[in-house]
Amino acid sequence: MGARDEWDVLFKRDDLTVSEIRKASREPLKPGEVRLAVERFGLTANNATYARFGDDSVIAFWRAFPGPQGYGRVPIWGFARVEESSHPDIAEGSRYFGYMPMSTHHVVAAEPMARGFIDTTAQRDFLHPWYRTYELVGEPEPLDDRWALLHPVYPAAFNLADFLERQAALGARSVLITSASSKVAIGLVEEMAARQIPLQTVGLTADRHTAFVQSLDLYDTVAPYGALPSLTVAEPTVFVDLTGDPSRRIAVCERFKSELCQTVLVGFTHSTATVLPPPGLAGPEPQVFFTPAIEMETIAEEGADSYYTRYAKSERRFVEYTQSWLDVRGGRGPEAIIDSFRSLLAGEQPPDASRVLRP
Structure with missing residues (x-):
């Protein structure tokens, strides 16, 4: 045409x-x-x-x-x-x-x-x-090309960092993140590092992505999904799922049902993802983290000027960081x-x- x-x-x-x-x-x-x-x-x-x-x-x-x-x-x-x-x-x-x-x-x-x-x-x-x-x-x-890619997904990372900062204050010691190679996950752990949130970060990813995630040097621990049975975490731990895959969610919740203090369902990066969580997940009741609603609540509580100032500073830093x-x-x-x-x-x-x- x-x-x-x-x-x-x-x-x-x-x-x-x-x-x-x-x-x-x-x-x-x-x-x-x-x-x-x-x-x-x-x-x-x-x-x-x-x-x-x-x-x-x-x-x-x-x-x-x-x-x-x-x-x-x-x-x-x-x-x-x-x-x-x-x-x-x-x-x-x-x-x-x-x-x-x-x-x-x-x-x-x-x-x-x-x-x-x-x-x-x-x-x-x-x-x-x-x-x-x-x-x-x-x-x-x-x-601008990087903004086009990252501006739609970074709000999830930024608002999850707010959530995890509160969880650390309440006593959580670690966070376990699936789909650790995704842009939301990378944005999240980069923001956590910038804020110095005192949580150990554990990233789960596919075998073929493990070397890449390790090369970022952001997570404290990086492991392939197959290593889940032998993986250990510092408890209490927060589980942040970005895959949307029922089998992944079930496996992590069953493995760490005694260590989990929060299960947060955020994304759908895997082709096998489902919208609703699988019934009967072990551990704490899962919460669906719908970024648009969470962000609007934060703006209402904090004030638009304060929120957008914080957000813009973090997003620009992350966008520039991705050049590496x-x-x-x-x-x-x-x-x-x-x-x-x-x-x-x-x-x-x-x-x-x-x-x-x-x-």
Whole structure:
């Protein structure tokens, strides 16, 4: 397709190996709407989660950006510029970061708010406001590809660090983290080190990722999943699961049922993940850590200015730190987007490399 064509990348909802590129129609804007031209976006495990759980009764991500019968547009996070505006308070040419489909363009009904605007389109009312908020950002800077990848996932790491800081104050002595090679996990332990949170960090990861995680020199202990039966931890310990895999959750909780003081379910990095926790997990009652809600609660308690100041300082440090280990690879056009997403779904993306795509 030509550079000026407008298109959507579509994936078959019940078979993600099937995809299409379809020309998109341009409808006139209604009052209050803005048309965003997608600039760039990152691909992480989050995007695979959105597609795999797209029809789940709890999450239903396919509803956000519907496509033709049987198809959907995978949600992504990235930078976009206002190409056309029918809202008097949102200027054409202004630049935002937010939640969009795999498309060249995205139209939203915008309502200005502090730090940007919120999408009030009825189709997306079911989404938490966190997903409907577009942050006003400046002009491109050299680290923007890394921001595109990390800005959607770092809030989980930062808010988990707040949680673990409180657990350390209550007497916890260690934290056991699955999917230790994931960006959320790495961001978490890096933030813990920066804050000097007095918890021993134990990372569990796949055999093929063990050497990489060890090379980061962030965790006190790194072990493959197969070493779980012989692994020891300093108790009381907090279990932070990022895999979403029922068998992993059951195995860890059973192994350390006497040592655990908290079980926190956060992510879905594994293709075998399920939305709801498996019933009857040993140890403490698991809590689902839904980052958007946790972050909003923290802002309400602490105040927006204080929270965002803390957050921005930590996130910038982490983004800069990733230059030492994360290889950001580019791509342009719908074919590159499809190929990159298929590679992500197949588990072919190594933990030290990620893709940032441009339409």
